[in-house]
Amino acid sequence: MFNWKNGSLLVVLVGFIVLPFLPFGGKDNLTLLISLFLLASMASSWNILGGYVGHINLGHGAFFGIGSLVTRALWLEYELPILIALAAGALVAAIAALIVGAPALRLRGTYFAIGTLALAEAMRLTVGNVLPRVSRLPGPALRSYDIVPRYYLALAVLAVIVIFTLWLNRSKLGLGMMAVREDEEAARSIGVNVFLHSILAFVMSAFFAGLAGGAFAYFHVGYYPNYTFGPIWTFDAVIIAYVGGVGTPFGPLIGAIFFVLVRDILSANLVNVHLIIFGIVFILIVLLLPGGFTELIDRIRQYVMPDTEPDTGT
Amino acid sequence: MKRIVLVAMLILSVMALGSTSMAQDEGPEFIELGASIPLSGRYAGPAIQVDRGYAMAIEDINEAGGVYVAEYDRQIPLNLTVLDDESDPVKAVENLEDLYSNEDVVVYLGGFGSDMHAAASAVGEVNATPYIGVAFALWDVHQQGFEYLFSPFPKSPELSTAMFEMLSSIEDGPTRVGIIAESTDWGLELTDFWTADAEEFGFEIVAVEEYAPGTQDFSDIILAMQDAEVEIMLSLPNPPDGIALATQMAELDWAPAFSNIIRAPDAPTWIQALGANGDFVAFMPGWHNAMAFEGVDALNEAHVEMMGRPSDPLVGPSYATVQIVAAAIEAAGTLDRDAIRDAIAATELDTVIGTVTFNEDGTGNVPVAILQYQNGTPELVWPAEFATADLVYPAPAFADREPIGGDE
Numbered sequence: 261m262f263n264w265k266n267g268s269l270l271v272v273l274v275g276f277i278v279l280p281f282l283p284f285g286g287k288d289n290l291t292l293l294i295s296l297f298l299l300a301s302m303a304s305s306w307n308i309l310g311g312y313v314g315h316i317n318l319g320h321g322a323f324f325g326i327g328s329l330v331t332r333a334l335w336l337e338y339e340l341p342i343l344i345a346l347a348a349g350a351l352v353a354a355i356a357a358l359i360v361g362a363p364a365l366r367l368r369g370t371y372f373a374i375g376t377l378a379l380a381e382a383m384r385l386t387v388g389n390v391l392p393r394v395s396r397l398p399g400p401a402l403r404s405y406d407i408v409p410r411y412y413l414a415l416a417v418l419a420v421i422v423i424f425t426l427w428l429n430r431s432k433l434g435l436g437m438m439a440v441r442e443d444e445e446a447a448r449s450i451g452v453n454v455f456l457h458s459i460l461a462f463v464m465s466a467f468f469a470g471l472a473g474g475a476f477a478y479f480h481v482g483y484y485p486n487y488t489f490g491p492i493w494t495f496d497a498v499i500i501a502y503v504g505g506v507g508t509p510f511g512p513l514i515g516a517i518f519f520v521l522v523r524d525i526l527s528a529n530l531v532n533v534h535l536i537i538f539g540i541v542f543i544l545i546v547l548l549l550p551g552g553f554t555e556l557i558d559r560i561r562q563y564v565m566p567d568t569e570p571d572t573g574t
Numbered sequence: 575m576k577r578i579v580l581v582a583m584l585i586l587s588v589m590a591l592g593s594t595s596m597a598q599d600e601g602p603e604f605i606e607l608g609a610s611i612p613l614s615g616r617y618a619g620p621a622i623q624v625d626r627g628y629a630m631a632i633e634d635i636n637e638a639g640g641v642y643v644a645e646y647d648r649q650i651p652l653n654l655t656v657l658d659d660e661s662d663p664v665k666a667v668e669n670l671e672d673l674y675s676n677e678d679v680v681v682y683l684g685g686f687g688s689d690m691h692a693a694a695s696a697v698g699e700v701n702a703t704p705y706i707g708v709a710f711a712l713w714d715v716h717q718q719g720f721e722y723l724f725s726p727f728p729k730s731p732e733l734s735t736a737m738f739e740m741l742s743s744i745e746d747g748p749t750r751v752g753i754i755a756e757s758t759d760w761g762l763e764l765t766d767f768w769t770a771d772a773e774e775f776g777f778e779i780v781a782v783e784e785y786a787p788g789t790q791d792f793s794d795i796i797l798a799m800q801d802a803e804v805e806i807m808l809s810l811p812n813p814p815d816g817i818a819l820a821t822q823m824a825e826l827d828w829a830p831a832f833s834n835i836i837r838a839p840d841a842p843t844w845i846q847a848l849g850a851n852g853d854f855v856a857f858m859p860g861w862h863n864a865m866a867f868e869g870v871d872a873l874n875e876a877h878v879e880m881m882g883r884p885s886d887p888l889v890g891p892s893y894a895t896v897q898i899v900a901a902a903i904e905a906a907g908t909l910d911r912d913a914i915r916d917a918i919a920a921t922e923l924d925t926v927i928g929t930v931t932f933n934e935d936g937t938g939n940v941p942v943a944i945l946q947y948q949n950g951t952p953e954l955v956w957p958a959e960f961a962t963a964d965l966v967y968p969a970p971a972f973a974d975r976e977p978i979g980g981d982e
Contacts, residue, residue: 288674288675291667291671292671295664295668385788388786389786393759394714397696402720403702480664481693482696483663484759527665534658
């Protein structure tokens with residue numbers, strides 16, 4: 261169904277598609293936007309489990325790492341086409357989530373968060389020990405490096421995740437997940453299979469994180485393999501999701517835009533204190549807007565147009 | 575009347591065109607250089623030395639009027655834009671693209687840390703912009719066919735060779751070598767060079783023990799070294815691992831006759847954490863302010879004025895980097911990036927770190943400094959012509975060491 265929201269989304273998407281052909285579509289802006297798309301993809305994929313089911317996964321970065329590791333190896337070492345490598349990376353991340361999720365989802369609340377964090381750290385250390393050498397594109401490949409296909413791949417990955425989340429938001433599966441988040445016992449009593457919904461969300465969340473990791477592997481010129489398993493990928497995603505609006509389809513997008521803009525503006529102008537200010541800004545937002553920017557937008561919209569539905573998706 | 579107006583218009587047009595071409599001939603207001611430096615995050619401590627070295631050199635060059643560029647027939651001052659990458663390679667790539675697109679930089683100056691350089695130097699290659707960096711000794715980065723990467727800083731092969739040259743100079747010196755190898759790219763690379771050089775210089779490798787970064791218990795490794803009767807211990811730990819290793823060596827009372835620990839002792843925290851147990855360790859931070867090359871005295875004076883002490887180890891190489899870039903721009907006579915790249919490749923320049931030339935792979939030919947902590951002070955013990963103290967060999971047993979400063 262076409263409405264103003266879908267129409268706006270389409271306009272934004274078309275804008276991003278034509279951007280490389282516009283005067284301000286230079287390499288600097290495309291590079292910045294790739295970072296934005298990757299962070300938004302990570303936050304959106306984290307949101308599937310953390311926002312819709314309510315399980316706080318602090319090991320989300322591990323699936324990003326698996327995706328990047330598999331994609332990079334298949335693309336660079338086995339010279340497979342990037343799209344096949346990307347799909348394989350995401351699939352391996354999903355399988356890993358299935359294996360890990362079965363025991364991990366027996367844990368509850370803080371224990372689940374700590375368990376996933378420990379697992380990701382163990383994977384990061386193991387990958388660092390097993391693959392200690394930097395992964396970089398060779399000189400000739402760098403001299404013919406083109407940012408535009410990387411940009412489109414990152415954009416496509418984000419678009420796929422957003423479209424999936426929009427579907428999830430209105431689907432029976434998504435409603436079941438939200439029921440689990442609100443009250444597991446109540447959900448069980450109305451016939452919702454709590455474990456199945458949880459593990460499905462975990463696997464889907466990991467699949468999309470793996471896709472984002474694969475896009476990163478295609479984009480980045482040189483990095484240590486364990487870098488993509490780092491906690492920063494998880495914590496940035498969590499911050500973005502909460503600031504934008506956890507459990508909403510557009511919250512992670514809004515959060516990512518705010519995150520990248522504020523980070524860049526502060527780091528460019530307040531070199532010595534930007535991290536402290538960045539932290540304070542985020543604390544203030546979470547305190548004053550528990551529902552993130554989505555809540556603020558809903559409040560404004562309901563003030564201006566009192567008959568509209570809130571966009572919380574809850 | 576019409577003719578007068580026409581002539582006037584022609585004269586004005588010629589003047590306008592003339593002034594335009596004069597404005598073009600004057601060139602830019604500044605020569606733009608760019609750097610992405612980890613001013614926050616895990617590398618912030620040592621990276622600040624790099625930032626300081628760049629700033630001091632640019633100030634000195636600009637005070638002298640800037641760099642002469644033949645294309646514009648005038649001296650143009652340097653302008654360095656530094657962006658903080660927060661010790662994050664992704665941010666470093668963003669920063670360098672930003673500097674290329676918005677600041678139109680003609681040369682990138684490097685930041686700090688092997689992983690940061692690995693990402694950042696690749697951007698230089700993508701943008702066909704010279705990237706010149708110090709504070710990384712990884713040789714492998716230079717073996718990837720990069721054309722725009724340069725580094726006037728000692729690399730693993732030179733570190734290894736210099737160490738064995740110094741050890742060979744000891745009369746009736748030690749011969750039995752043990753390597754405590756960190757399982758990182760630099761650790762494994764250096765282990766290969768140590769192994770090859772040991773054989774070439776007539777030493778015997780009697781033990782090689784590998785460990786993962788973050789290891790807290792080195793006791794098994796130390797016992798293996800003791801069993802193998804190691805006299806020369808070579809290692810490359812990061813600071814926390816290095817402090818753990820040295821602490822446990824003291825606890826197990828294993829003081830090899832000679833210890834070369836690279837990287838961990840570079841920071842002053844080494845002696846603060848270990849006291850006398852950190853003494854007599856040889857280390858190789860890349861440069862020392864007692865290496866009396868041209869300009870070092872002035873640099874030390876300026877550093878004393880600014881920081882209250884002579885130049886820090888990374889200030890010299892960073893300062894030299896800007897000297898090299900300035901000389902290359904002058905030699906190129908233009909701000910064309912490829913011409914500057916060729917001029918850097920052809921460098922033969924006296925700098926504060928000695929006479930610098932570059933090899934085809936972009937590695938620099940620079941002197942290697944070996945330092946040794948003696949009574950808590952980092953003394954330069956090699957090259958012999960600049961030494962501030964003789965090498966203490968063999969290292970005394972831990973139980974026989976005096977407290978640092980002798981007043982505790």
